[in-house]
Amino acid sequence: MIEQKPETLIVECAHQVATVTLNRPEVRNAFNATMIAELTAVFRELSERDDVRAVALAANGKAFCAGADLNWMKEMAGYSDDENRADALRLADMLWSIYRCGKPVIARVNGDAYAGGMGLISACDIVIAADTAHFCLSEARLGLIPATIAPYVIRALGERAARRYFATAEQFDCATALRLGFVSEAVSEDKLDDTVQQLAAILCSNGPNAVRACKRLVQDIAGRELDTPLIEATAARIAQVRASAEGREGIASFLEKRAPAWRS
Structure with missing residues (x-):
């Protein structure tokens, strides 16, 4: 506060x-x-x-x-x-x-x-x-x-x-x-x-960690040269998010046809 x-x-x-x-x-x-x-x-x-x-x-x-x-x-x-x-x-x-x-x-x-x-x-x-x-x-x-x-x-x-x-x-x-x-x-x-x-x-309806990460993604990537380090860095980011608790919950809620935990 x-x-x-x-x-x-x-x-x-x-x-x-x-x-x-x-x-x-x-x-x-x-x-x-x-x-x-x-x-x-x-x-x-x-x-x-x-x-x-x-x-x-x-x-x-x-x-x-x-x-x-x-x-x-x-x-x-x-x-x-x-x-x-x-x-x-x-x-x-x-x-x-x-x-x-x-x-x-x-x-x-x-x-x-x-x-x-x-x-x-x-x-x-x-x-x-x-x-x-x-x-x-x-x-x-x-x-x-x-x-x-x-x-x-x-x-x-x-x-x-x-x-x-x-x-x-x-x-x-x-x-x-x-x-x-x-x-x-x-x-x-x-x-x-x-x-x-x-x-x-x-x-507010989207995953809070994902929204934060999306904001950082744009800021960190905008204007950078499209090269191997950038490609590898973006692959590492999505791999990390997929394995996160929020990422797993988002995929599970979609497959189970229910609202994700962050909307409850």
């Missing part, structure tokens, strides 16, 4: 799904040092909780996330090089905690996502967005670069599109984000909750 109530987040768990809601609507859910620390801690904890099978990352207010809080950025302008590096690493740790969370993470994008907000979305596994949402990698407008979020955004957006939107800082709509594959599914805002809930229920 979350030991201390977060200041910038709302964390709720129901029916094996944890919902982490950004709760700074007065600043369009822009993140500061507190939110970064809280997101890191919450996702690390949820990754290890047996009673959680999926996580939804949501936001209160009209925007999903406007990126970094401008007052916080103003403070950073006076930081030393070492302090700036340490601060950037804390942001990197937050993104990594979401990306490598042991549970699938669904981004519930209710509104606009700018700069670091796109980084948050990119670290998630599945993105359900309101069809009215807009996206922007706005750093270049401020003489900055989206460096810390780049590893995640380039994977989610694609290299060609990243070359354009990193440099131009253009805003693009949800239809474009869907076409580029940055958004998994676009729905009307009134259907966001139902769509996320239905998807979370599907994830």
